[in-house]
Amino acid sequence: MKKKQLFALIGAAMITFASCQNKGETKEDQSAQQHTTMAESNKVADAAHNSANALDWNGTYEGVIPCADCEGIEISLVLNNDETYLLTTKYLGKADDIFRSSGKFVWNEMGSIVTLEGVEAPNQYFVGENALFKLDKEGNRVIGDLASKYMLSKKMGDVVVQEGLLETKWKLVELAGQPLTDEKEGDIPFLMLMKEDSRLSAFAGCNNIMGAYELSEGNRITFSQMASTQKACPDMEVEKNFVKALEMADNFTLKDGTLSLNRARMAPLARFEKVEE
Structure with missing residues (x-):
């Protein structure tokens, strides 16, 4: 009788232990599922509110970025509602030549970066609130002390008129x-x-x-x-x-x-x- 009772107690203990272990695994599974759901929800929220659809991005951006062999590159970039651009660049400290190019730009999948078509790399800009940040050749943000030197600020006030629009029949x-x-x-x-x-x-x-x-x-x-x-x-x-x-x-x-x-x-x-x- 004592052996039977002992075996019964051991069996009950094993069942209890297995039950507790299963409950623990269920809680972990539920927690993991909740984190997955939250991550997916965050992705949906990010897609719904990005630079392309949540910011007043169209306009004129100006700034001077670092240059390897000149005093700086003066940039004026106009982004239009129809996803066309007008880019004007001038190399300070060199000849007074002004270079202009225009064409279409495209948004990346996340709606945060624009790429200028028809311009040699680096030709990508991260779109922020009233500012553009010129990206490097690999499409990465410049960080550290130099980060602010690659920023173009949105121009408020005077409107840049496209050449040839006025006084033309x-x-x-x-x-x-x-x-x-x-x-x-x-x-x-x-x-x-x-x-x-x-x-x-x-x-x-x-x-x-x-x-x-x-x-x-x-x-x-x-x-x-x-x-x-x-x-x-x-x-x-x-x-x-x-x-x-x-x-x-x-x-x-x-x-x-x-x-x-x-x-x-x-x-x-x-x-x-x-x-x-």
Whole structure:
């Protein structure tokens, strides 16, 4: 009887020990699962709030970064809403040459770094709050005492106007996605943005249009105070849509002699080509 009782006690103890061990493993498993869930949630939160969609990143950034064989490299970088850029560089202490390049930029998967297309490396910038940080050739942030020397600060105030935009006659070639093909030479609508008093002068195909425009950071443009002559013509459809495009436009793109008026990131409202004098 004593041996049977002893075996029974040992068996009970083993069962109790195994039960406790299983409970401990379950708690560890639950803890690990919770940490995994939290990590996944953090990744989702990071993706939802990044530089690309949470910061007012479009605008002009300026600064002077270190140079191996000159006094410094003066940089001006314009990032536009349509994900195009204008880069201007000058090597201080050398010739007075100014180098300009433009094109598209792309965001990395995390939405924190932009890469300028068509520019030799290093051509990547980390996008921060009102600042860009130029990355090295490997795409890494410069750290330590030199970190602040690779920062470009966002320019507030004066707007950098793209070369060729103003004092140029722009003839209308496409309206609401439809090319203009039937207009006679003297009836082709055009647009001119004058430097003086930020005035606009336009011809809509029948009537002349006068008004004002305002430029702001990120290639934003708005037209206001518009008035026109009151001639009546057989077909006013193009004119009506042209005026509507001016009223709706809130940004523009200018590349390779083509000017587009846009609203947000939708298809262009109107396209123009530069008239060579």
